[in-house]
Amino acid sequence: MQKKGTFHFELSERKLLLRFLDVILSLLGLHLIGSVFEFDYFTLQEGKWIWSILLVSYLLFFGTVFELYDLTKSSDFFKSFKAIVLAVSVTVLCYILTPFLTPELPESRVQIIYFFISIVISICLGRLAYINLINAPIFRKNVILIADGNRLKEIEKEIKEADTNYNIQYVINSDESNTKFHSKAISSDKLLTVLDKGIHEIIVTRSSKFSSKKLYNDLLQAFNNGYLVKEYAEVYEDLTNRVQVSFKDNEFYKQFPFSKYNNKPLYIWVHRFFDIVFGLIGGLFLVLTIIPLVFLGNLFANKGPMFYTQERVGKNGKTFNIYKLRSMVVNAEREGAVWAQKNDSRVTRFGKFLRKTRLDEFPQFINIIKGEMSVIGPRPERPVFVGELAKEIPFYSTRHIIKPGLTGWAQVNTSYGATVEDSLLKLQYDLFYIKHRNIFLDFKIVLKTLSTVIFFRGQ
Numbered sequence: 001m002q003k004k005g006t007f008h009f010e011l012s013e014r015k016l017l018l019r020f021l022d023v024i025l026s027l028l029g030l031h032l033i034g035s036v037f038e039f040d041y042f043t044l045q046e047g048k049w050i051w052s053i054l055l056v057s058y059l060l061f062f063g064t065v066f067e068l069y070d071l072t073k074s075s076d077f078f079k080s081f082k083a084i085v086l087a088v089s090v091t092v093l094c095y096i097l098t099p100f101l102t103p104e105l106p107e108s109r110v111q112i113i114y115f116f117i118s119i120v121i122s123i124c125l126g127r128l129a130y131i132n133l134i135n136a137p138i139f140r141k142n143v144i145l146i147a148d149g150n151r152l153k154e155i156e157k158e159i160k161e162a163d164t165n166y167n168i169q170y171v172i173n174s175d176e177s178n179t180k181f182h183s184k185a186i187s188s189d190k191l192l193t194v195l196d197k198g199i200h201e202i203i204v205t206r207s208s209k210f211s212s213k214k215l216y217n218d219l220l221q222a223f224n225n226g227y228l229v230k231e232y233a234e235v236y237e238d239l240t241n242r243v244q245v246s247f248k249d250n251e252f253y254k255q256f257p258f259s260k261y262n263n264k265p266l267y268i269w270v271h272r273f274f275d276i277v278f279g280l281i282g283g284l285f286l287v288l289t290i291i292p293l294v295f296l297g298n299l300f301a302n303k304g305p306m307f308y309t310q311e312r313v314g315k316n317g318k319t320f321n322i323y324k325l326r327s328m329v330v331n332a333e334r335e336g337a338v339w340a341q342k343n344d345s346r347v348t349r350f351g352k353f354l355r356k357t358r359l360d361e362f363p364q365f366i367n368i369i370k371g372e373m374s375v376i377g378p379r380p381e382r383p384v385f386v387g388e389l390a391k392e393i394p395f396y397s398t399r400h401i402i403k404p405g406l407t408g409w410a411q412v413n414t415s416y417g418a419t420v421e422d423s424l425l426k427l428q429y430d431l432f433y434i435k436h437r438n439i440f441l442d443f444k445i446v447l448k449t450l451s452t453v454i455f456f457r458g459q
Contacts, residue, residue, distance in 0.1 A: 021126035029122035149173040162239035188215040242428035282365035301350035312380035323363035327351030377405025378430040409433035412448035
């Protein structure tokens with residue numbers, strides 16, 4: 001059985017611990033500062049628990065928006081510090097502007113500064129504790145990887161890039177006819193003998209060819225003894241939040257039986273209800289706020305028509321006209337359709353602003369109200385590109401089994417796709433969304449979209 005004293009944190013546990021540290025240390029810091037200084041704006045007292053509940057709610061919400069709980073950033077203190085200051089600044093601002101539910105503003109405004117600094121310092125201390133303790137090598141997950149020899153190094157690289165807390169301690173070549181060298185390789189008959197060396201998990205690829213019957217039986221015995229055995233495609237999804245698919249994945253349906261992921265009546269009804277609500281709110285915001293702004297911008301830096309339409313592929317492959325605010329020069333594609341590029345010379349000065357803030361997409365609330373699109377889903381692509389990509393990428397058309405979206409899982413995790421390889425990466429995220437879509441994932445996409453807009457990551 002597993003060696004005593006070994007312990008590790010799962011991805012979800014680390015994210016939960018980060019939130020726990022933020023909440024506990026922030027409240028503790030405010031309590032301590034009230035004990036040391038003349039600070040009485042915020043106190044932990046019976047009958048005033050709403051003060052703490054509201055503060056915690058704001059902190060966790062804006063912490064998510066400003067990516068405080070992104071594990072890749074949380075492992076680097078300097079990357080986290082900017083997000084901490086931004087999240088706490090907005091939290092404090094919203095908190096003091098919430099009437100009736102928060103304490104009355106103190107006569108001495110310096111107490112607000114104490115309030116702000118105390119929370120910032122508390123969260124910074126929590127990040128340092130996370131980096132030096134929870135994220136320390138001693139708590140990394142030790143795994144054994146079993147795969148065909150020609151894929152071992154490729155899979156090891158994918159795991160390291162996705163999560164540095166995975167420690168591949170040993171690798172076993174399931175196809176013993178392949179004798180390619182690997183520095184961590186052990187023979188297949190050593191599986192059971194190394195399990196007591198702090199191993200937490202065994203990863204097996206779906207395509208593994210068990211040329212050794214003993215290895216197969218040993219793997220079953222390890223599973224029966226309580227060791228966690230996972231298929232690599234499952235691990236890949238957990239680590240990357242996308243579905244594994246390649247250019248030559250002819251057995252993809254086995255790991256993604258997409259027909260069963262398109263039949264959730266209650267979820268579909270709730271999803272459509274919120275589409276209509278957000279469509280009406282977004283349409284009203286477009287008319288009252290964005291159109292006047294764009295009208296002025298067009299006069300000086302984007303002369304020409306304000307709107308334009310473009311044919312896109314929607315649910316079940318049906319085409320429709322998408323509405324957008326024009327961000328390119330007039331007649332940008334007089335010589336035919338081309339891929340959108342980073343720093344595209346066809347984009348006007350004002351058009352760059354529209355794209356960075358995603359304001360150019362707001363007219364698509366009209367498509368949402370009409371039922372051609374949803375707020376969340378795979379971004380609709382142009383028919384000419386769909387035809388090209390479907391020839392190159394297996395199952396590309398699978399993304400059309402649900403409505404396209406104004407924003408989506410691929411949009412908040414990647415940039416514009418300018419190549420077939422980029423489109424394959426976006427497809428992996430889109431298929432992950434189709435496979436796992438639910439209200440919580442939709443809410444997460446909304447929060448990440450807010451982060452994209454706030455940090456001007458649109459292109």
